[in-house]
């Protein structure tokens with residue numbers, strides 16, 4: 089339904105922008121695949137050729153995409169994803185060149201140093217984000233609102249969170265935002281809440297990660313366009329007016345206030 093191409097199909101034109109949809113067969117809860125669709129549509133509205141490259145567990149991971157998105161998933165899916173992406177390190181090579189990546193929830197956890205799974209063991213991550221993830225005392229479920237901390241973002245961020253994991257940032261990782269409603273990255277069970285507290289998401293190099301499902305780019309067009317300007321290497325993109333997006337944002341922010 090996303091109308092995708094496979095990693096080995098040639099670029100139809102030299103200038104076609106390729107959006108890598110990473111492991112939608114195991115990672116992509118709560119409509120996270122939709123993030124790739126939104127990137128493609130916002131490019132097409134600006135007159136760019138764009139296509140979604142569907143990268144599954146059966147594929148070698150290409151390093152040739154212009155931007156990548158990876159969604160959330162549960163423990164078993166995360167372990168499969170982490171193993172496949174470390175054995176076929178196309179995303180890592182792209183990140184080393186500064187190619188933007190958007191990672192959601194379990195996607196964020198997989199790109200970290202390690203994440204703890206249900207049996208209490210630590211599964212290795214890809215080590216591209218200076219973060220570690222271990223369980224909270226209780227699962228965080230519901231609307232999540234955050235004020236952005238990242239340069240280039242001014243609009244309140246809105247999404248939906250559902251995660252057991254608490255993700256702690258190391259010194260090389262910066263917060264995407266500060267949660268004003270909902271939990272965000274959370275605090276591992278047994279640890280005291282930290283000063284400076286309610287961090288949401290991670291920014292490190294060309295990677296942006298968040299606990300926001302939704303899909304997050306449907307609700308936060310400014311974040312979508314920031315990723316796209318980086319993918320295209322431009323300072324900004326011409327604005328597009330989408331009244332339905334404004335309405336969606338109003339509704340979801342009001343739902344979080346209730």
Ligand code: GLN
Pocket residue numbers: 117159160161162163192193194195250251252253254
């Ligand atoms: N399994 C992970 C957790 O509960 C991620 C869940 C998700 O991606 N929604 O923390």
